Amino acid sequence: MSAPAAARFVGTSVRRVEDDRILSGRGRYIDDIRLPNMLHGVFLRSGIAHGRLTAVHADAARGLDGVAAIITAVELEGVAHPLSTRPDVPDVARPVFTALASDRVRYVGDPIALILAETRHQAEDARDAIIVDYEPLETVASIEQAEDPARPSLFDDTDSNLLYTEATDYGDPDAAFAGARVVRASFAPQRVAHVPMECRGGVADHHPGTGELVYYATTQSPHALKLGLSGVLSQPAEKLRVITPDVGGAFGQKAMLNREDIVVCAASKLAGRPVKWVEDRIENMTAATHARSETVEIAAAVDDDGAILALDVNLKIDVGAYPALPFPPSFLGPIVRTMVTGPYRIEHLRWANTVFQTNKASYGTYRGPWAVESLVREVLVDRIAHELGLDPVEVRRRNLVRMDEQPRKMATGPTLEGVMALETLERAAELIDQDAFRREQIEARAHGKLLGLGFATYIEPAPGPPDFMASVGMQLPDERAVARLEIDGHLTVITAQAPHGQSHETTLAQIAATEFGVPLEHVRVVHGDTQQTPFSLIGTGGSRAATMASGAALHATRAVKGKVLEMAGDMLEISPGDLEIVDAVVMPKGDAERGIPLAQIAMAAYFMGREGEDDGLRSSATYQQPPGGWSGGTHACIVEVDPQTGVVEIRRYVVVEDCGELIHPAVVEGQIRGGIAQGIGIALLENALYDEEANFLAGTFMDYLVPTSMEIPSIEIEHLHSEALAEVNYRGVGEGGTIAAPPVLVNAVADALGGASIGVLPMTPEYVLALVDEAGV
């Protein structure tokens, strides 16, 4: 007799667990946390970009109403250790600095003091009463200035502003370039800011009696934060707990050990009271991290048929005044180096990377941190097509690695497997209907209308193949998860992830509920509390969750299920292999009449125990990086450029991508659209701009332009599914949109202008109008 099929929740856009609280205003974000006897902390920050900090006159401020304490570097001595990049990172300059500026300030926004008061208003009033004396120093406001030995070094313990340099050859670039045609591109894109809608913050609660410190933090990496704080504050790890409430977006900005986190925790220790710090938007724009501050020169050796023989890439990165701990200045280059050949058949690469410090905010990981590789490569591919008089799709077609060539090692190390880049290109070209567009473009040109079509093809390591980490010089522990049967037969899944919009409470529940055989509502996903969750350096980031967290949750759940079936097998005197769980009932396969409710098994497990088990039934599992692990796709878009004003409008935007199977289709689409929106912002609107003296000019939303609903088109999305290479065929998708959108828009605008050379972002109307003039269209 046939049994009800076990409900399968995966592959459906089920109701999100998170929505109940989010839609009713019952989320609990950092600013919603209120503890008894709590003090409010605000930071006093440097108003100048570079100078000696000679005095902080805080006496008047200390005497104001409600002020409890004013903490400077002096008060932190002995409480918080000095900071620097980890000693085990090779070949990188590691200047030493403090959580609060001590001898110097090095960027506008550098934190100088934390003012603690009974109310936020009082703390800000006191801040206004503090007078800071500086001796201004010459500023280092660009990579060029950082390269100039005549400019001062930012630190006494480094003699230049060069932090790291590397140069490598893969294959034989000399031979490949010899006698070949060379096509070049260069890019000096702007600094951008992450701009999560929720700013950073933390509530530190140090208990004077026990010495325990609980830190509520807006973080995407709670264990890494705990590890960092433990070291800097000499806080024993068993007495330190990081708890992550709901987090309002991060995009990589909340993966750091912020200097502010250190100061706030130290402040709680010093004051003997809880301390809350929530930055305002000005601080978030000015003093939190920025990204994409790099310049690139790229050259390709090509043959007359458009085959790309070799690349020569010179990347210079400006990481700001302080490393964004725990990431060393040498973090980003190797990833860009590894990824720059992308899904293309390019065997030879000459690579050079230099990293500089400047009087600017720190460079933080931002959604697809290595994205510059796709930006310059895809723009170069279109440039190659233009110079050779070939169709950009054809150039890609000739150079993309085909499925029948895989598995194939990239010149830079990782193995390409299951990469359907070529298929996504063909489908995107079909969807956008190139031929029809070219006819339309010619017709439009005749009427003075400028239409353009661009393509961009990319891959992202989501999480990448097992040999990816070695290629970029990183080592990450395998992902872990725990599954625990509760006394009522429900299931708790404890993940190392720290979601901030990724819907893991839902997607991991879908996987666990499907595997276990219970209703979706019987599964609860726990995250973000270091006291409960397994260790992970990353938390949520790097597009690893879909594969790694899912795999770990799946295996942990499967292990608990195995124990349940064993117990039930004993009780029913049936082999566990003949049992199944359907809708929370353990039964012989196909025989619901003889089933035992899961709750009964759970009760037995808790009351009677099982040999070798802790209470109840609990299993942990790790999941190792499986083969394949690449997501990717092709973006295609059509723009219209107003030839009189330079305004760019997106007429059509198409995405064909492959991220394997979809756990929750709406979640996947949301990630793609959100990523593209940030990419459009990068291409057309956003600029975390400094002037020539490193004064920051984009501190408010009046100057930093985040796209609104009017700037983001309705994006057409199609999914391809490569065949599973591993048990878990879900792959990450969070970063691709932000990676591919800037180059696709550059290529479309360039095409609208008959092949213009674009080397700057954002493409403001003024910039585009100048290109229109140059192109003579």
Added chain:
Amino acid sequence: MKPPAFRYLAPRSLEEALALRAEHAGDSAVLAGGQSLMPLLNLRMAFPGTLIDVGHVNELVGIREWDGGVAIGAMTRQRAAERSTLIDERAPLVAKALPNIGHPAIRNRGTVGGSIAHADPAAELPAVALALDAELVAASSSGERTIRASDFFAGYLTTSLAPDELLVEIRLPGLAAGHGSAFVELARRHGDFALVGVGAAVALDDAGAIADARLVFIGVAGAPVRAHAAEALLRGAMPTDEAYAEAAELAKDAIDPGSDAHASGAYRRRVAGVLAQRALREATP
């Protein structure tokens, strides 16, 4: 960020408001819609000793017929003005300009008088007041006076209001029926302050020639700029693209926009000319 401390006063009548304004002249700010002032307070970019909230002074609210045109109380919300059929009929350039101001939530609270008294050079309402030869009525505890729009806007965020005065009414002479109007802006995003914008109104005579033309620019100087020479050129001319192009050139000659992080003066000037032509074409009945 939280506002600094201030003394808060909420007069219930115009007389009371004017008395307070006189008493605290020089160290008070007027809170009308708050859409411009509150950001300054929250960002601690303004430190008025006293805040005079005129939100309860009902005499300042209202839209009425005035001398063939329309008079708008200073505390009339922009959203109410947007919905007013009287304004739509008698001052359609206002109706065209209003939807460009920010977003509905801003227009729900923001006031017509507040925008005009704030005098941001990229704001639409000051430009419309200038284009329509508005009369701004200012009151103080010593009486009332009428200031012509051309004398009102003195420069960046500066008007000719005295420290003890309040703007109480904006009187807009009616444009003869048959005027077309347009307000065209270039902003980086929808609803942003314009990089440059143009308001235009055109009326034709029975022969189809231009009987009246109004042309005003925002974002090109410290205050809105009326293109008098261009208007004079257009009067009597036929409404052709060539005439509009010539007028735009003349208008461009009269402006010298400054540069900032968003756009250079040269770009603003060039686009001002482009938008002038587009606005004139759209405003042509």
Added chain:
Amino acid sequence: MSVEVSLTVNGVERSAAVEERRTLADFLREELGLTGTHLGCEHGICGSCTVIVDGVSARSCLMLAVQADGAEVTTIEGLLEDGELGVLQQACRDSHAFQCGYCTPGFLMTATELLVENPKPSESEVREAISGNLCRCTGYESIVQAILLASERGA
């Protein structure tokens, strides 16, 4: 300096003594414990703090609490119907409109106003109406579809 403020919030009369410089947003969040309204910028651009005051949307970070004296204010918490998600909220849930949830309160209040004024908006009308609310996660499409769905369902 402090002043007495009395107003109706989500149908309930509330009063408190507040500092004159207290914004409505902070008053709702701190004095009244209604933390559903969020602060994203405090300079009136992001829209996360949007509430309804006397029937129309307002950025609560740009109002002083004392300006809301005597007013009727609705926040996201007030959209629940007998403790359950209202029609608009359900449509958002069914359309998977949001991700991190931080911008959500502002969008819901803006959409509430829109659907009262214009019960059957077109897609472009919806897009324009929400253009004063910033979202960094979604790319807006899911929010637009959710509001259209709510309108179909008679929100």
